[in-house]
Amino acid sequence: MTQIVWIARHANRLDFVNPDWFLTAERRYDPPLSDDGMVQAQQLAKRLKHEKIKHIFASPFLRTVQTANAVAEVLDLPIKLETGLSEWLNPAWMTEEPVKLPTRLLAELFPRIDISYTPRIAANYPETREQVRSRSGQTARCLSCEFLPEHILLVAHGASVLGAAMGLVGEIAQTEVKASLCSLVKVVREEPKWLLELKGDTSHLSEIEEVIRFN
Structure with a gap:
């Protein structure tokens, strides 16, 4: 039985573009997307338009919801908020x-x-690196099994993208996956194993970040 799990990192965030935003923000750790991040999210949506995704799951942070919403609009799907995909609560x-x-x-x-x-x-503050990888990996396994054989999209953060991929393909993801902003990981279930087909693809983006910021 074949199933595809797509895992996307959120697009660029406002505090990366304007670090001073953090100083006066009401929710300092929940920034929205930047203007160019909105463009990236739309480019991600265009990339996924014909991939037959049936369910979209997003971390409940604003930047992931905005990224997921751009895809959901194009695919005409609802968004399920999944705390297991949350930011690393570091x-x-x-x-x-x-x-x-x-x-x-x-x-x-x-x-x-x-x-x-x-x-x-659940995601509980505070977390170690091992804990975020464990819960995001558990989330990916849980959702892939529950919604098998339908293709699903997980919209997450740098650490939880990596953890989700590790939860499916194992330790190889730790060195293979590069979760840059608005990148795309593709994992394919071909019983009895998972295959890592895209490891952080950014070919759909007109502009990519030069240095991967892991948060």
């Missing part, structure tokens, strides 16, 4: 648990969000 990056918009408010902004969906995996 205390070295975040002095406190990140404040995010509640699902109800996100759904008002993005009506494609399926408010009936219950996240399968």
